[in-house]
Amino acid sequence: MSSMTPLLNYLRNFGPLSKAAEDAVRLVARRIEVKRNVDLQPIGHTCKTIYFLESGIARIYYYKADVEVTESFSFENSLVVRYESLFTGRPSRKAIQMLEDAEVIAIDANALFRLYDQHHDVERIFRHIFEAALVDQVNRIESIQFHTAEERYHAFMKERPDAILRVPLKYIASYLGITPVSLSRIRAQR
Template sequence: MIQPAELVSFLSFLQKIQPLTPSALEAIYSLCSLIAVRKNQNLQEIGMRCKTIYFVKEGLARIFYLKGGNEVTEYFAFENDLIIRAESLFTGKPSLKAIQALEDTVFIGIPADQLFSLFDTFPQIERLFRKIIEQAYVHTVNRMETIQFHSAEERYAQLVEEKPNLIQRIPLKYIASYLGITQVSLSRIRASIR
């Protein structure tokens, strides 16, 4: 059984997004489980259906897919970040993407069907997750626009500004992949910025 103290910071994080009644918090708490994944291991494999909403409690994770035999990093998730494969969660279809721990990582897992069944009873939980999904959608749109309208140098500078600890915690090959450039190009950009 998960201990309440293990979820204090997570539940506090949720409260900042949308105030919740004690009974709504208890309902969310009752669905939460902790899942420990070792560094470089996958939480979910390519081809699996996503049925769970995950948050990173401790550690760091990424979503990636394969293109031409190469791994392409789509998303990084730090503490309290949502990490789901939405295209699978909302369609029920197997995903072409995997979720991988980049450090020893503890995830908070919430079964989506059970969470969604709470929405009628607790409208504030529905509002909470609508806001979380909206934030994730805006992040995705901003990322797409960054790739479309900004140079690799600008994308790297923005990444360093927004997540300065990213550079120390993530292998450069994943950062390069996330930026849509080669590792050689990333090294050149990093050298020119220093």
């Protein structure tokens, strides 16, 4: 049985986890390796897996009228989830792509949700995780809607200074909601 230690440590940030629950989580998760540029989940697939990144960077992207759009990045030691598909059971128009070779833990979402009744600590932990995700989304909306592209670029740089070195700028541009040309302009001044 592979270690899963990083995942279990991550989960413990959100609440205590009994030994029994820990074992149950291990049984619904498996460790996989994914190469750079591979789509972990393709467009059109219904999200039935919650991914935890031990290493590597992933992005969620989709197409808006033939133009590729980056919705989010996820870095090591965090989850990658297409919430709008996971919680509706509908196919996602979004794909998850790895931007670096990565070690990933894939959690079977339905199996995980079945643990909720037996292991209340598992339900509580994931509830806290998704509550925190909700807060993140609310804050992201504020940042998108009420800050300029330049402000958002600097905020992103401050929060993830390594991203600039690890992620192609064109993806950062589309994440910020601007074109690569615009991002170039912002970076050029000063």
